[in-house]
Amino acid sequence: MKNSRPLLTYGLVLVFGAMALYFWSNSRTLKQQLKEDQVTTQKLSARLAMHEALLHGDSLVIRGNYDDALQTYSKEQEPETESDGAAIEMRMAFAKSFLALQTQKREMDSDPIAELDTLPTATAEPSPSEINTIDSLTFAVEKMRVQVTRLQKQLRNKASGQYLTFTTSKGSVVHYVGEVKDKKANGIGVALLSTGSRYEGQWKNNQRHGQGTFYWPDGQSYEGTYSNDKRDGQGTYYWPNGEKYVGHWKADERFGEGIFYGKKGDIVASGIWEDDELVEEPNRRRK
Structure with a gap:
């Protein structure tokens, strides 16, 4: 032991x-x-x-x-x-x-920009005609504005978008940031063009397609729908002097029911438009 x-x-x-x-x-x-x-x-x-x-x-x-x-x-x-x-x-x-490009835009003089899809400032004289269809058209415009606002919010939330540079069919160089698919602008994105213009909204294969807003350097702008890079559907076109057109578009031209407003918000012309011109005024026809 x-x-x-x-x-x-x-x-x-x-x-x-x-x-x-x-x-x-x-x-x-x-x-x-x-x-x-x-x-x-x-x-x-x-x-x-x-x-x-x-x-x-x-x-x-x-x-x-x-x-x-x-x-x-x-x-x-x-x-x-x-x-x-x-x-x-x-x-x-x-x-x-x-x-x-932004610096170039600020240095530009007051001469109008030679951009093919801008509209001339209208010179129509005010008309006393009352428009019976204004309520339905206004409702459509407000609906469109809600959609554009939603798209703008989505755009701000997609700050991590990719970057692209490409050329439009009109020869403008586009600097793009936003959603990309198949190496092309597809989805929500912002673009700055070599002309000094800017576009915010939806894209499809490097073309404006869907809801969007386009700004020209001279102060004109458009809010509405696009199809194949052209204004198409419901939209509003603004001039720097306060005038605006609210209505339908086709291939970059006013086409269908629309209203043109003067500088003070008064109705200047309303009716059916074709090839960017007013061809029928409902109220005047009824008299």
Whole structure:
């Protein structure tokens, strides 16, 4: 029994020593894993912060604040990956292009822009005719405006859109940011044209298609529907002097039921339009 005690003690020492070695080794491994996890977390946090900054820059581009967007992009000087670096360089290039075009727009004189799809300022004289169909047409216009507002909100929420450059059928260079499919503008997006014009809305295969708003540098604008890159359906055309046309369109021309309003909001002309001209006035016909 006396000889067995040292053996028992020696055995216990070995057991506790082995356990201590195991726990020490396990603790060291856990500390190393924790350290690696902390490094990974820091890298992920840095990438997340970078992407949040880029998204902020994208939102500035969509709102037309190209100078601020460029400054935001330029702050991201140390991307974690090559793809991140390429994304930053691409965004900066587009922001510079947008800023240059915006500067050109501001430097343009008061001469009208030679844009094929603009409309001349109307010169029709006010008419005392009352329009019986104005209620139904106004309802259609309000419905369209609600749809456009919804699209604009969706557009602002898609600040992480992709960037494209392409040329229209009229020869204008388009700088586009928004949804892309099959390497073409498809979905919601914003475009700045080399003419200084801007379009916000829906796209299909690099063409304006669906609900959208188009702005010309001289102050004219159009809100409504497009089909195959042309005004088509219900829409409103605004002139800088306060006049506007509310009604139907076909192939970029006023076609169908529509109302033309004067500078003070009074009704100047109303009825059926064809080939961009008023051809029938219902109230006058009834007299």
